[in-house]
Amino acid sequence: MAVIITEAPAPARRPVRDRHHRGVSRWVVLTLVTLGALVMLVPFAFMLLNAFKSPGDYSSSGPLSWPTEFYTKGLRTYWTEVNFPLKLWNSALIAGSVAVLGVAVSLLNAYALGIGRVRGRLWIVGLFLLANMLPQEALIYPLYYVAKEIGLYNTQLSVIIIFTVIQSAFGTYLLASVMGTFPRSLLEAAALDGAGKWTVLWRVVFPNLRPTLAVLLIFFFIWTWNEFLIPLVMLIDNQTQTIPVALASLQGDRLMDAPTTNAGALISLVPAILFFLIFQRTLARGITAGAEK
Amino acid sequence: MAVSETVVATQPAATPTPPASRRRPRGRNAAYWLYLLPGAVLFILVIGAPLVGTLYLSLTKWSGIGDPRWVGLDNYQQLLHDDVFWASFRNTIAMIVAMVVVPTLLGLLLAAVLFDVIGRRFKPRTAAALRAAFYLPQVLPVVVAGIVWGWILRPDGAFNSLLDAVGLGALRHDWLGDPGTALPVVMAVMIWVQIGYPVVVFMAALQRVDPELYEAAEVDGANWLHRFRAITLPQIRPETFVVALTCTIAALKVFGPIFALTRGGPENATNVPSYFAYYTFFKKLQVGYGSAISTVLTVIIIVVAGVFIWMQARSERRDRGF
Numbered sequence: 001m002a003v004i005i006t007e008a009p010a011p012a013r014r015p016v017r018d019r020h021h022r023g024v025s026r027w028v029v030l031t032l033v034t035l036g037a038l039v040m041l042v043p044f045a046f047m048l049l050n051a052f053k054s055p056g057d058y059s060s061s062g063p064l065s066w067p068t069e070f071y072t073k074g075l076r077t078y079w080t081e082v083n084f085p086l087k088l089w090n091s092a093l094i095a096g097s098v099a100v101l102g103v104a105v106s107l108l109n110a111y112a113l114g115i116g117r118v119r120g121r122l123w124i125v126g127l128f129l130l131a132n133m134l135p136q137e138a139l140i141y142p143l144y145y146v147a148k149e150i151g152l153y154n155t156q157l158s159v160i161i162i163f164t165v166i167q168s169a170f171g172t173y174l175l176a177s178v179m180g181t182f183p184r185s186l187l188e189a190a191a192l193d194g195a196g197k198w199t200v201l202w203r204v205v206f207p208n209l210r211p212t213l214a215v216l217l218i219f220f221f222i223w224t225w226n227e228f229l230i231p232l233v234m235l236i237d238n239q240t241q242t243i244p245v246a247l248a249s250l251q252g253d254r255l256m257d258a259p260t261t262n263a264g265a266l267i268s269l270v271p272a273i274l275f276f277l278i279f280q281r282t283l284a285r286g287i288t289a290g291a292e293k
Numbered sequence: 294m295a296v297s298e299t300v301v302a303t304q305p306a307a308t309p310t311p312p313a314s315r316r317r318p319r320g321r322n323a324a325y326w327l328y329l330l331p332g333a334v335l336f337i338l339v340i341g342a343p344l345v346g347t348l349y350l351s352l353t354k355w356s357g358i359g360d361p362r363w364v365g366l367d368n369y370q371q372l373l374h375d376d377v378f379w380a381s382f383r384n385t386i387a388m389i390v391a392m393v394v395v396p397t398l399l400g401l402l403l404a405a406v407l408f409d410v411i412g413r414r415f416k417p418r419t420a421a422a423l424r425a426a427f428y429l430p431q432v433l434p435v436v437v438a439g440i441v442w443g444w445i446l447r448p449d450g451a452f453n454s455l456l457d458a459v460g461l462g463a464l465r466h467d468w469l470g471d472p473g474t475a476l477p478v479v480m481a482v483m484i485w486v487q488i489g490y491p492v493v494v495f496m497a498a499l500q501r502v503d504p505e506l507y508e509a510a511e512v513d514g515a516n517w518l519h520r521f522r523a524i525t526l527p528q529i530r531p532e533t534f535v536v537a538l539t540c541t542i543a544a545l546k547v548f549g550p551i552f553a554l555t556r557g558g559p560e561n562a563t564n565v566p567s568y569f570a571y572y573t574f575f576k577k578l579q580v581g582y583g584s585a586i587s588t589v590l591t592v593i594i595i596v597v598a599g600v601f602i603w604m605q606a607r608s609e610r611r612d613r614g615f
Contacts, residue, residue, distance in 0.1 A: 026414045030411055033423055036427070040429065040489075041426055043438070043445060062454045063451035064458055109328070112325040118323075118329065119322070131340045134340070135587060135590050137570040138344055138588065140571075141583065164335065165338075165339035166339070166340070168335075197325065226433070243437075244549075247437055247440060248436050251443070261441075262441070265440055268434065269434070
């Protein structure tokens with residue numbers, strides 16, 4: 001997620017003659033890139049413009065007009081019809097559980113692979129990496145069938161278990177390579193003090209890796225939040241669906257006139273934009289920490 | 294997706310073992326297997342077994358009820374003669390253009406311009422704000438973004454109104470409903486979705502490059518384009534590989550945007566293998582055939598990933614040779 005440049009890359013060092021050379025062209029470049037960035041934002045502008053418009057206003061004045069009144073009924077209709085708070089809770093429950101469990105499983109796996117250096121670890125890490133690349137269609141039918149057989153179909157738990165494994169496949173790959181560079185002296189010192197493997201993991205490895213784990217936690221959360229295929233297949237009713245699935249299953253529904261669609265999309269995007277704003281600094285730190293290795 | 298790859302890009306993958314570990318007796322390490330146990334069990338249940346299951350089902354005919362009937366390679370033979378199957382893979386190539394080729398090239402240019410021109414000749418904050426604008430679509434649930442785009446591109450949607458407003462009303466069109474325009478329009482939306490990822494990764498990569506290289510080149514009179522080609526491109530090649538690989542895998546797997554925008558239509562003009570498989574599984578209830586499509590897609594992804602990793606290893610070896 002966007003890396004924030006916190007320090008200016010020393011603009012003071014610029015040679016003086018450069019200013020003459022680029023006086024005009026830099027403004028041209030800035031204008032072009034800004035135009036590009038505005039084009040990126042146009043869909044959001046359309047969405048905002050129409051999310052608070054009444055259906056009558058929309059059908060008479062079209063999608064580009066300024067709303068004649070601040071109309072919130074579309075938003076309220078969507079909110080109550082789909083029981084948005086419940087969808088929010090489902091998404092948060094699934095993404096939150098997957099983030100925590102996925103990091104825990106990744107940590108245990110990576111401890112055995114990166115620090116324990118068990119035999120065949122390169123193959124095992126490769127297998128995890130490969131698993132992360134698999135198309136979900138290659139897993140979905142057997143998962144769907146078995147979930148039905150054992151009564152996990154249409155439960156949040158089924159999605160939590162599946163994504164814990166899929167995300168931890170990536171987490172294992174990442175953490176195993178980070179732990180491969182873990183200072184051996186720290187481990188040996190702890191072993192000399194008589195610490196067992198479990199104690200070393202909790203008292204030495206875990207505290208040292210906390211920043212990386214935090215980044216991984218946030219990634220897992222956001223990825224799981226945005227997932228679509230598996231929740232679409234596994235979660236079929238109002239009680240269990242996540243935010244994206246709820247919006248997608250109402251596509252083309254009588255309820256969803258253009259303003260309501262936009263209002264629904266708007267509130268569905270708000271949480272993701274909030275995570276982006278809240279977490280971008282943490283993520284930037286994690287990425288920079290990785291780069292310094 | 295995006296972010297983790299950023300991390301990968303900056304992490305040295307699978308580090309070599311220091312010789313010290315070899316001296317230790319095996320018994321000590323064996324205890325670590327215990328830590329791998331929960332992960333391994335979950336992995337086998339959720340990934341290993343279903344994958345084998347799909348492979349087996351691809352050799353059967355099954356509607357999901359009763360017992361699968363063994364048919365050998367029939368499904369695969371049928372695939373070879375299935376126009377929809379071939380169309381879906383042709384469309385995958387279009388997705389690779391829209392999600393890999395264009396975003397990577399455009400991303401290199403944008404990242405270099407943002408970092409080198411805007412970041413240094415204007416305030417770094419300006420560069421960060423512009424980068425955030427390009428990156429925003431990457432943090433959103435892609436299906437939700439797809440639904441907004443689907444509305445914008447409808448016959449009575451915002452895009453046609455915009456054409457009217459600027460006097461190009463003659464171009465009004467059912468953009469997603471016409472087999473002739475649906476694919477190019479979906480490609481344009483995918484570029485919009487994808488572009489932020491390479492921009493962010495490449496900008497992070499550029500911070501790693503020694504500024505003195507650029508200064509030395511500038512003193513020698515190299516212009517911006519020279520520096521871009523001689524310094525920027527070679528310096529961030531590892532990240533370029535990672536971006537190209539992860540975007541290619543994402544393009545091969547693309548599902549959500551197609552589901553939200555066109556459901557593969559009209560007339561399969563935008564169908565892709567993963568949507569084709571989903572539709573075959575859950576709408577046509579041809580589980581064996583859907584499994585065959587998924588298996589072919591899986592094999593292609595593994596081969597593509599293998600080729601990428603092999604190419605990267607080769608180019609690294611060549612670099613060390615110099």
